[in-house]
Each structure stands twice: as C-alpha cells, then as structure tokens.
C-alpha cells in the first residue's frame with residue numbers, strides 16, 4: 001500500500017472515529033438527561049419498554065439490500081448499515097471516484113481516487129474498521145515473520161458503536177450517516193500550500209447540511225453510494241470559472257464503492273524494470289538481498305478457456321462499453337482503437353481478449369458503476385486532459401478490477417488554450433530556480449501525476465499543427481477527416497494501454513528514421529513508434545507530396561512484447577526470462593515519465609523525450625523549424641479570410657510558434673545528455689548503463705539551437721503579420737489586460753525555455769561529471785560556445801530587440817549562478833565559468849558601437865555586470 005492509500009484509509013478510519021465519538025456523546029447526554037429527571041420528578045410506574053430490534057430501529061427506513069445492506073430513513077434520508085457476522089474479519093476493498101467536479105478544485109468527472117483494503121472487526125459493543133498494512137511481505141516459512149508487526153502500523157483502528165445487535169441472526173446495525181456524508185471519508189479539499197495567493201480558487205468549508213446522498217445502488221458484490229459534497233464560502237474572492245454557477249456553493253459528486261474481495265485463483269505477477277507496468281509496491285522483509293522489491297504489476301485476470309490451446313479465448317474477456325453520450329461518427333474509430341490491442345493479446349495466447357459494446361440509450365446503469373468499463377465522452381469547459389485512462393486494483397494482488405477512459409471533445413476542435421501558452425512562456429522566463437519550498441510543493445503535486453495522462457494535450461497540439469499544415473496546403477475534406485480519425489484511433493490505443501496496466505514509454509518514438517517516416521508505403525498501417533504509450537510528435541513531411549500516415553495505426557512492437565510479459569500464461573521462469581532477454585532489441589527500448597526530459601534539468605537520456613519523432617531528433621527538429629519558418633511567410637494570405645475575424649490566423653501563428661518551441665526543447669536535451677541502458681550485466685545486446693552522447697551530436701545540437709533559437713534572425717516572421725494577430729472582441733474580455741500581441745515576451749519565453757535546461761545546475765553538473773566517463777564536450781567548451789553564440793554575431797554592430805531581450809535574460813542567469821538566491825546549487829566549476837563569461841561580456845559590450853538603443857543596452861549590461869561583480873565573494 002502506498003502512502004496515498006494509507007492516507008485515504010486514515011481518513012476513512014478517522015471518520016469512523018468521529019462517528020463513534022458522536023454516538024458516545026449522544027448516549028452520554030441521554031443518560032444525563034434521564035438522571036436529571038429522576039432526581040426532580042417522582043417516578044411513575046414504568047410501562048414495560050418495548051424491546052428495540054433492528055427492525056424497529058429501521059422501521060421508517062427504506063431497505064436497500066446488497067453486499068452491505070443499507071437503510072435510508074424515508075423522512076430524514078439518514079443512513080444505517082448492516083454488518084453480518086460472516087462479514088467480520090474479512091478483507092474488503094474501498095474505492096472512490098469523482099462523479100462530477102470542477103477542474104479548479106482538481107476533481108473532474110471520472111477521476112479516480114485510490115483503492116484500499118479494509119477489514120471489519122467486532123470488539124465488544126463496537127464495530128472496528130481496520131486498515132491492514134499491505135506495504136510489507138513476510139515469508140510465512142521464515143521465523144522472523146512472527147515479528148511481522150514490529151514497527152509497522154496497522155492503520156489504527158477506530159470504532160463505530162453498534163446501535164443494535166441481533167445475535168441470533170448475527171447482524172449488527174451501525175450508523176452510516178457520517179460514513180458517506182463526511183469530508184473525511186475521502187479527502188476532496190486539497191491542502192493549501194504556503195504562498196498561495198488569497199485570490200486563487202479554493203473550496204469553502206464542507207457543508208454538512210447541504211451535502212447529501214444522491215443515490216444508493218447495492219449489488220451482491222458491491223455497495224455503491226453516490227454523494228454530493230457541498231463546500232460553502234460566503235465571502236468567496238475567486239468564484240472560479242464559468243463552470244461554477246455560484247462560487248459560494250460548490251458541489252463535488254463522489255462515488256463510494258465498498259467491494260468484496262475477488263475470488264482466489266488470480267496469479268500475481270512480479271515486476272521487471274525493463275517493462276513499464278503500473279505497480280503495487282511491497283517490500284519483502286524476509287529477503288536478505290540488496291534489493292527486496294516485491295512489486296506486483298497491475299493486470300487483468302485473463303484465463304484461457306482452453307489452457308492447452310496455443311491461442312484461446314479468455315474465460316472472461318475485458319469488455320468495454322462506449323458511453324451513450326459518444327457522438328455517432330466517432331464510435332467506429334473508438335472501437336477500432338480498443339480492438340487494436342487484440343493483436344498484442346494474440347501473441348500472449350488470447351483470442352478476442354478485448355470486446356467492445358455500446359451502452360444502450362435506455363441502460364439502467366450509470367457509467368460510474370464500477371461493474372462496467374466505460375469509454376466516456378465529455379465536453380468540459382476547462383478540460384484537465386484530453387484522454388484519461390484510470391484503473392483501480394486489488395491492493396493485495398495488483399489485479400485490475402475496473403477501468404474507465406475519459407475523452408474530451410475539445411481536443412478534437414481548433415480551440416486554442418491561450419492561457420496555457422502564456423503561462424508556459426511566463427514560467428520559462430523566470431530567471432531563478434525554484435526555492436526548496438517550491439520544490440517540495442512540486443514533489444507533492446507530482447506524486448500521483450503518473451496516474452494522469454497528458455496525451456490529450458499533446459494530441460491537441462499535434463492536431464492543431466496537422467490542421468494548420470493541411471489547411472495551408474489546401475487539403476481536401478477527406479484528408480482532414482483522415483487526420484482526425486488517425487488522431488482519435490491513436491489516442492484511444494494509448495488510453496486503453498493505460499487501462500491494461502501499461503505506463504508511458506517516452507523512449508518509443510526512436511523506432512524509425514526520418515527517411516522511413518517519409519516513406520508512405522513503408523509505414524502504411526504500422527505503428528510509427530515502438531509504443532503507442534509515447535507522447536510522440538505528429539508525422540508531417542515537409543515535402544507534402546510524400547505525406548503518409550500521421551499517427552500510429554497499430555500497437556507497436558514494444559506494446560506487443562509488454563502485453564506478452566504481463567499476460568502470457570508462462571509455463572515457467574525460463575519462458576518469462578527468455579521474453580525479458582529480448583529487451584535489448586532496438587524496438588523494445590523503454591523509458592517512462594520518471595526518465596523523461598520534458599522538464600528542464602530533470603532527467604538525462606535525451607531519447608526519453610516527448611513531442612519528438614524518429615531516431616534522429618536533431619534532423620526531426622530542423623525539419624520542424626524549417627516547416628514553421630516557411631509557413632510563416634505566407635500565413636496571412638492563407639489564414640485571413642474575407643468577412644471573418646483573425647482568430648484562425650492567430651491560432652495558426654501560435655500553433656506554429658509552439659512547434660518551434662517544442663523542437664527547440666527536443667534538441668536542447670542532447671547537450672549534456674547521457675544514454676541509459678537498463679539491461680542487466682552480461683545480457684546479450686546490452687551495453688554499460690551510462691554512455692554520454694557523442695561530441696559530434698552535442699555540437700550538432702548546439703549549432704542547431706544557435707541557428708534556429710538564438711541567432712539574430714531566428715525569429716523573423718514577416719513584420720506585417722503582427723498587425724493582424726488580433727483577438728475577436730467578446731463583451732468586455734479585454735479588461736483582463738491589453739489586447740496587443742506580446743511578440744517579444746513570447747519569443748523570449750521560447751528562448752529562455754531552452755536556457756532553463758542547458759544552464760540548469762543538473763545539466764552543468766552532468767557535463768562536468770561525465771567528462772570522467774566519456775563525455776568529450778567539456779563544461780568549459782560548452783559554456784564558451786554559449787557565451788559566443790549569445791554575443792559574437794552582433795556585438796560589434798546594432799543589436800535587434802529580440803537579441804537585446806535574450807542577452808539581458810542570459811546575463812541575468814549568469815549573474816544568478818554566482819550571486820543569486822539559488823547559486824549554491826551550481827558546482828564551483830560552472831560558477832567560475834559564469835564569472836569568467838561575465839567578464840568577457842563586459843569587455844565586449846564596452847566597445848561603444850551600434851545605434852542608440854544598442855548603446856543603451858550595452859551600458860545596461862555593463863552596469864548589471866559591474867554591480868554583480870561587487871557581490872561575488
């Protein structure tokens with residue numbers, strides 16, 4: 001059980017504690033009252049009290065039978081729950097998901113909370129709820145297992161008082177009112193981090209009076225309770241977006257499910273670091289090895305109908321339901337995306353492992369019902385994702401018990417998220433590094449990020465580029481339709497992959513060369529990447545006559561192999577090992593989110609990157625830069641349409657600039673890069689774990705950045721394009737800020753995005769360290785090259801406004817390396833080079849050449865450097 005599971009259980013138990021305390025309080029008050037009365041009034045002859053029974057206590061309630069029978073009072077709606085004797089001391093699973101939320105609060109339709117185990121135990125007149133600690137494993141045959149409870153906490157027990165017991169029937173009635181109508185059941189309101197603006201959106205206080213149980217559905221194997229939590233804040237400052245009708249009262253609907261444990265017979269499967277599955281991590285406390293991981297992969301229970309057949313249908317297939325809200329024109333493509341995985345399952349010995357059905361319009365079940373795996377379709381005002389494929393598992397075994405896929409309509413439209421574009425640029429422009437506090441907050445937030453998938457956002461950006469290119473080249477409606485269908489199919493394959501247990505493989509886009517990707521016949525019908533679990537760029541050829549397919553049209557070779565690993569009924573260890581030994585085959589390379597390099601300074605292997613495609617990332621990026629620069633030349637003529645506003649032109653401009661930024665990011669990761677190989681020692685085809693990128697490739701990457709990102713003419717769109725980048729007015733929407741296009745800020749955002757990585761303390765430290773084990777691009781050479789690229793081309797003449805901004809940002813970064821708040825995170829060698837470079841810059845900018853603006857700029861830099869030099873200690 002991970003810490004999040006524990007947290008949920010803690011809340012769960014705490015809530016019972018509160019319920020219990022309430023009961024005890026109520027009882028005490030009652031007794032007190034009675035006692036007071038007897039002292040003042042003479043006792044009357046008492047009528048013989050009617051014996052209370054479970055039936056009499058639930059007389060005015062509706063009985064809803066199922067796994068745990070629930071009574072709901074028909075007048076007050078209050079809940080009671082029946083626990084049976086034979087349910088005591090057994091494991092159950094608790095799971096919750098959001099039925100409907102608001103994205104501002106981090107909760108949206110279909111988002112999963114974690115699942116956790118609980119046991120119900122009777123202690124005298126109380127019912128205890130216990131959360132066993134499942135983080136550790138003890139081999140029962142080892143004597144030390146007798147000490148298995150030492151220094152671990154069994155998710156402390158809390159009690160609910162038994163309201164009534166029927167010992168004959170073995171039934172106990174408990175108050176379940178607070179169980180489902182309490183914030184403590186599952187934590188919805190997130191923590192408020194230090195430094196959060198008081199104007200930021202936040203949920204109000206949990207309002208007990210307004211919150212209610214909306215629906216109870218009870219089945220023999222699970223009890224589902226749908227609740228509506230209301231958060232009130234009468235003096236709200238930030239009422240949130242349009243998605244919230246009244247910021248003072250925000251509703252979050254939560255689905256709670258109590259489930260029985262699945263039957264025995266499921267085969268747990270242990271993880272291997274060469275393949276990327278979601279895991280339930282446990283530690284083997286009786287092992288003496290250096291690593292004692294006993295991590296179970298998440299997989300479905302798939303059993304052959306005919307165990308002796310090489311390929312057999314499963315006893316129970318994985319069945320998907322297309323939600324009845326899904327637009328008709330998409331249903332066939334969605335089905336294709338799901339069934340594409342059957343190809344992988346055949347290699348693992350299963351025919352028709354995946355089945356797709358359509359939810360009837362008059363279905364009596366809700367898509368949130370855990371018994372159904374549903375492909376859901378929504379059009380949210382502020383979608384947090386474009387596709388999201390969560391699953392929940394039995395924490396004891398890793399068996400996947402249910403899954404859903406959420407799809408967002410907006411990602412197949414042309415709507416641009418300008419807010420995000422601007423926020424991204426602003427984040428890049430930050431000169432200093434994160435403070436320790438900010439790093440902690442980031443860590444906290446990213447803990448469960450692996451559960452979320454940004455494929456939809458990546459897909460959206462890809463689709464926008466595809467649309468822009470196709471529109472500019474006058475493609476037919478049929479071509480546009482093909483682009484959309486291919487995009488949808490690959491998105492579905494990706495999200496379904498998650499629900500089968502697979503996590504991302506951000507290294508998979510290395511499968512083909514740029515030449516192969518530009519060969520329409522060669523790629524036809526294939527996956528363009530080793531795995532559909534990558535966030536790859538769209539395949540667009542600069543020579544439009546060579547355009548083949550845009551996206552993966554089948555699951556990739558890695559996907560097939562990974563499914564074989566997770567689902568093949570292996571005859572023995574040898575068979576499993578033989579499969580794993582293939583991991584060194586080039587098309588099976590793997591690296592997940594933890595290894596990927598999307599954030600500046602984060603990871604080390606440049607191949608594990610998002611938004612790229614092909615095994616030559618530099619050529620790929622150069623092609624993208626060239627495509628963008630060519631298209632910018634004619635953009636106005638192609639996208640300004642008679643009688644219409646300029647939104648289309650604006651969208652095309654930002655889409656193309658965004659692509660340049662992505663390409664620049666991909667290239668920047670090669671500098672200081674170290675290739676990682678996770679094969680085991682002596683494995684055939686394997687290499688040493690760490691091999692620095694060759695000097696030649698690092699130099700090639702540097703020169704690409706110099707030309708397309710830093711050069712004085714790197715951003716040279718036709719000037720009159722800027723006159724047309726106008727937003728459409730809507731009411732008073734320009735109150736938020738002046739409407740003019742912020743060209744310089746946006747370009748600088750892209751440039752500083754690159755600097756953020758190549759000047760990151762981790763990158764500089766690695767350049768230095770890897771000199772010891774094969775890196776030929778010395779830290780000093782790289783920092784000299786960068787300094788020269790920033791100043792040499794124009795320091796003797798006039799410096800244009802883009803370059804002036806870039807030079808100021810660059811000098812500020814150098815200064816912050818030696819005197820800034822976070823200077824301590826840089827190695828001394830990098831600091832020395834920064835000081836050395838500043839000194840050189842000071843000499844260069846003292847030459848007094850250039851126009852007035854250049855002279856002012858140079859004087860500014862000189863003053864900045866002089867002031868900084870005084871602070872260097």
Ligand SMILES: [Zn+2]
Pocket residue numbers: 452453454455494495498504
């Ligand atoms: Zn994903």
